[in-house]
Amino acid sequence: MTQPSGIDSNSPSALTVHVDLAERSYDIQICSNQLGAVGSSITDWLDNRLGTQTGQRKALIVTDRNVAAHANVVVHSLAEAGWNAELVKLEPGEKTKSLPVISGLYERMVEMNADRRTVVVAVGGGVIGDAAGFLAATYNRGVPFVQVPTTLLSDVDSSVGGKVGVNLAAAKNLIGSFYQPLGVFIDTSVLTTLPDRDYRSGLAEVVKYGVILDAEFFEFLEQNVAGINSREPSVLRHMIARSCQLKADVVKEDEYERTGLRAVLNYGHTFAHAFEALAGYGELLHGEAVAIGMLYASRLAEKRGLIDAELTARQKNLLEQIGSVIVLPDPSAYSVDQILSKMRLDKKTVGGELRFVLPTKLGNVTTFADVPEFDVSAVITECAAA
Numbered sequence: 001m002t003q004p005s006g007i008d009s010n011s012p013s014a015l016t017v018h019v020d021l022a023e024r025s026y027d028i029q030i031c032s033n034q035l036g037a038v039g040s041s042i043t044d045w046l047d048n049r050l051g052t053q054t055g056q057r058k059a060l061i062v063t064d065r066n067v068a069a070h071a072n073v074v075v076h077s078l079a080e081a082g083w084n085a086e087l088v089k090l091e092p093g094e095k096t097k098s099l100p101v102i103s104g105l106y107e108r109m110v111e112m113n114a115d116r117r118t119v120v121v122a123v124g125g126g127v128i129g130d131a132a133g134f135l136a137a138t139y140n141r142g143v144p145f146v147q148v149p150t151t152l153l154s155d156v157d158s159s160v161g162g163k164v165g166v167n168l169a170a171a172k173n174l175i176g177s178f179y180q181p182l183g184v185f186i187d188t189s190v191l192t193t194l195p196d197r198d199y200r201s202g203l204a205e206v207v208k209y210g211v212i213l214d215a216e217f218f219e220f221l222e223q224n225v226a227g228i229n230s231r232e233p234s235v236l237r238h239m240i241a242r243s244c245q246l247k248a249d250v251v252k253e254d255e256y257e258r259t260g261l262r263a264v265l266n267y268g269h270t271f272a273h274a275f276e277a278l279a280g281y282g283e284l285l286h287g288e289a290v291a292i293g294m295l296y297a298s299r300l301a302e303k304r305g306l307i308d309a310e311l312t313a314r315q316k317n318l319l320e321q322i323g324s325v326i327v328l329p330d331p332s333a334y335s336v337d338q339i340l341s342k343m344r345l346d347k348k349t350v351g352g353e354l355r356f357v358l359p360t361k362l363g364n365v366t367t368f369a370d371v372p373e374f375d376v377s378a379v380i381t382e383c384a385a386a
């Protein structure tokens, strides 16, 4: 993490995470109360990538109605920097990640005479980032893309790694691509309007990074519970920057999810995906399911003799202190068999064989394909009774 070049003049505390992906490399700028400077960052990013050109720069800002106030700041900032910036407000929610919505956005791009230098800017959570990213990846075989994430989940997860896409009725995220942005601009002040439940849900992925990759970061979280809960800007900046750096380091080794290295990011997710599917999408937020799933996976690691009970207890304590959901709302609603069969359907399963990412110590995980099903069943039963 370093100080950024574009916005450091009045923010000594702003941070930059460099995502190192050969010619697709880009920077994530993390600051507070500087959204008004986003226009000059985007200008620099575009000129550095495509060279300076005469003529007016153009951008389509894609947002949802809940974050339109933040998107307006981005529009004004670009206008001040001399851009022609158009705004499109979509409906909030997962349904927006769909081909008909993308089709409407293609039309909008045609109407504004978009060309290879027209930048698509996503201002929103993971839904807007995934949808606008897919638009940028496919319009005219790819136009420049910038993310301005507004949820904690999109700060630390969906805006790092280049996955963009939309849902089909058959499955979530079935249509998509890997497409890296020109840059990502994170201003922690936009999180002040984020509903508590969404904030807590995003925190689960933050805790995950500590468990899987960085014991020191996990300790930082334990020591900064008050700052996390009050959304203290300096705590947020460090927490977000470290999370982005950790994910970026993994993505760099396995950009296209081919070698299996990226799988470490799935800690807690084999259980979580089953819980989400059984609860009905939207009932249990993704991060809520991940928090619960991590505790199940950690119990499974205990059962396999990989860790002792203290490591599970530390995760549980931290999650509890930061207000995460740590048990299923109604554990008796699903049988062990229902959970197991949903896990077998997970797209990350290989040939129906269950794979688990399990901790071996704080800051380290390994993927196991040989976990006996009776251990998994026992953990499901025990956790439901706890």
Ligand SMILES: NC(=O)c1ccc[n+]([C@@H]2O[C@H](COP(=O)([O-])OP(=O)(O)OC[C@H]3O[C@@H](n4cnc5c(N)ncnc54)[C@H](O)[C@@H]3O)[C@@H](O)[C@H]2O)c1
Residues within 6 Å of the ligand: 064, 065, 066, 067, 092, 093, 094, 097, 124, 125, 126, 127, 128, 130, 150, 151, 152, 153, 154, 157, 158, 159, 160, 161, 162, 163, 164, 172, 173, 190, 191, 192, 193, 194, 195, 198
């Ligand atoms: N591309 C990836 O690698 C990746 C990774 C994880 C998740 N995702 C995707 O991300 C999506 C979930 O993202 P999400 O959790 O950010 O959900 P989201 O985009 O639906 O945002 C959650 C809610 O918060 C509102 N909101 C967003 N920012 C706000 C703010 N600052 N103030 C007030 N309200 C705000 C939104 O309008 C929405 O109602 C899913 O579609 C998931 O598939 C993608």
Ligand SMILES: [Zn+2]
Residues within 6 Å of the ligand: 157, 205, 269, 286, 290
């Ligand atoms: Zn996740």
